[in-house]
Amino acid sequence: MISLQKGWQFKEAGKSHWYPAAVSGCVHTDLLNNSLIPDPFYRDNETKLQWIGQTNWEYRTKFQVEPEMLRHKQIDLLFKGLDTYAAVFLNDLPILEADNMFREWRVPCKDKLRAGENTLRIMFRSPVNEILPKIKDLPYTLPAGNEQEFKTSPYTRKAPYQYGWDWGPRFVTMGIWQPVYLDVWNDAHLSGVWIQQKNLSKKTAELCAQVELHAMEEGTFQLVIQDEDHSFEPVVKTIRVSKGKHIDTVDFSLPNPKLWWPNGMGEPFLYTIEIKLLQNNQEIDRTTVRTGLRTLELRRKTDRWGK
Known part of the structure; x- marks a missing residue:
């Protein structure tokens, strides 16, 4: 790029x-x-x-x-x-x-x-x-x-x-x-990554990377997911794609997750997730995304002002 x-x-x-x-x-x-x-x-x-x-x-x-x-x-x-x-x-x-x-x-x-x-x-x-x-x-x-x-x-x-x-x-x-x-590539390249939070506890965060790639022709590739601080072992998934746009998902977990906190409540920590695209064990593209872990809860308990 x-x-x-x-x-x-x-x-x-x-x-x-x-x-x-x-x-x-x-x-x-x-x-x-x-x-x-x-x-x-x-x-x-x-x-x-x-x-x-x-x-x-x-x-x-x-x-x-x-x-x-x-x-x-x-x-x-x-x-x-x-x-x-x-x-x-x-x-x-x-x-x-x-x-x-x-x-x-x-x-x-x-x-x-x-x-x-x-x-x-x-x-x-x-x-x-x-x-x-x-x-x-x-x-x-x-x-x-x-x-x-x-x-x-x-x-x-x-x-x-x-x-x-x-x-x-x-x-x-x-x-x-x-x-x-200017995006210069040959057989395939990454065109988008979205990180979804599936489950979150004090011990682990279960995440899913939705990866979009474009291929010039049908082929076999590997997706590698890891974070900047190496807090978990890299996750590798082999995929077979046809020519054109392809969307795949890779599940991974973060141990002892750090949370993103709003202003005044704590550190707004963001993970940097790195995604690599390999062909024949050779890296042909990579990208990074930043994501925060949090939970939102709407509480409607009755108090003296209502709910």
């Missing part, structure tokens, strides 16, 4: 001058960091800066690809979070139309890469202007009490607080709000 966090620039669509941009970030903070707007929280600047959310913005970066990288069977661009309506171009070729802030996007891109310099460009469209024409044709209106003027938030897969809340101003923003990676 190769990070593409550095070297980003941004500009208002239709203009020529580029400015440095931060990834992860958003257009409001990029404008502020370049002294292009005043403090958004000062006086009535909230009102004066509403034009930002009604404007289209463009981001770009350039990165190098070595010839050796192109020998891999698969190369993906992985966007962990784009906010929200975005057209993505690699070397001026369209590769993605994004429309959801809350998900990641994985795009095969080997056929559009070239040895040497490559350019990644993202055009963000105003989430307000994107939705307004669509809701005018609808026979109903959804409630959007937090919004001040344009009632577009219920129709958009985007953080609602950006449209205004009782505790914060209305700044409908755009940008690359999560990391971007």
